[in-house]
Amino acid sequence: MTVPENKLIITSLANLAEILPFMLGHYPDDSMVLHNVGPNLIDGPTMASPLPDNPADWKEEAELFARRFMTHVQENAHDTVGEIIVYLCREPEPGQSAEQVIELLRPVSNSLTETCTQLRGSVTQTLGLVAGRWWAFECEWDGCCEGDPLPALDDPKSAAAQLIRMGYSPGRRTGEIVKEFRPAQPAAPGQLRVLDNEAAAYAAQCATPGGQEVALDVTHWLLETAIRAFRNGATDLADDMAARIIHGLQNGWACDHGIEFAEDDDLPHARRLWSFLARRCLPPYTQKAVPLLSLLAWVAWRQDDTLTARLALKDALTADPDYELAGLLVCAITDGEDPQVLLNLARETRAERLARTTHSDPTTH
Structure with missing residues (x-):
């Protein structure tokens, strides 16, 4: 200044x-x-x-x-x-x-x-x-x-x-800024029950032969559906859909898909989506917010809001000090790197993923 x-x-x-x-x-x-x-x-x-x-x-x-x-x-x-x-x-x-x-x-x-x-x-x-x-x-x-x-x-x-x-x-004070992505107590009725139910269903699906691939495909489809809804003005998702995405994003390949939603037109919508989902990660599911906080930090960095990015990454690394994406983003922001480098990589990853997609099956988008 x-x-x-x-x-x-x-x-x-x-x-x-x-x-x-x-x-x-x-x-x-x-x-x-x-x-x-x-x-x-x-x-x-x-x-x-x-x-x-x-x-x-x-x-x-x-x-x-x-x-x-x-x-x-x-x-x-x-x-x-x-x-x-x-x-x-x-x-x-x-x-x-x-x-x-x-x-x-x-x-x-x-x-x-x-x-x-x-x-x-x-x-x-x-x-x-x-x-x-x-x-x-x-x-x-x-x-x-x-x-x-x-x-x-x-x-x-x-x-x-x-x-x-x-x-x-x-x-603003930092205490006000973190309200964007930290859960507010107490949880809305039924939110924890839905997280419990979806956790069990997700684990059961992944335990079947080929189940992890099917679960990943479903997460891809849900992410595309959710971001499309937020582009169209949505501010929340159904409890079961939100819980399923939260659990699905624990898969690193699914989180890589989330990184793709960082083009200029998508930034405000992706930011609202990741913040909404992070606020759903109430105890005992606090650690499930780590991928969401990292994705929020990535979007905030793209918006030149390094303060929110740093605060979200602090929460992420407090919950999981070894989470690779969060650590990568901290180093990049601290070193003053250009987010365009990661954006270009995300574009390449998306192109490769879409090239492998069977367009006739909506659950693989």
Whole structure:
């Protein structure tokens, strides 16, 4: 984001804290953020990474994240790294105070600072944002820079108010974004029963001679039927059809078919379909969402929505750290690769699949 010179006025660390969501285009719940300061402060490379669910994993993840960020900056800035600002965002869990969260984040701040310094980066500020309040970890004065409220948006002196008047938006919180694909509790009556029934029926079919091939053909046909329905304006599917697709997509060949629905005209329809199906994967079927989250991430990446893609992939790899498609997409997005490469491969795969299709049998489409 580029802000005209001499327009944004930063007079305090509180101002520095409140510009974070404007740099990212969203407020990063439960995340680490590194920002390499550019000419207008808000410019420059910025990268966010979700904090793992288990605080015991934070230090290791912080070191890996800092190395990834420094590599990215050095490769894209011809080995020149400016000042770095660290942001740590976390919302308290029930029964947890903001002060307790800050103490949990302090070692993460140290790890990020130490790793960036080892790689020739200069960290000038580390800020914690918790429950609408901010802390400056670099401040050595007791009681100073500890837990003050962020400036109100209607405060004319706030940096956020300045940016809003200039037409910029902080975007949504990540907690709102993940509602697109995370199941809402409780399940609608009968949804789990249908998932149970279809799981048994799918397993029984696959156990018969030649059954896996028949099951795959049926999944192909159901996918084509579902995407056609969503192209025509559908927003949901019958419970049994949705459950059958969820189970069928656990087959890697079926998931490859799903990757094919990524042409420009299909992107919004495929996104709604994968999100709808992912929201159906309630416990104990959470892991069944992994292919769907990966397909959603692929479509979101094609739409240049890398934030949603990263969040969906985080959920996918949390459920199955070894899922190949999710891992491939994470690496591709992190490395700044062009999604056109995967799209071209999907087109070739579709052409080969259709060449083998017996068009007279609708269950093989």
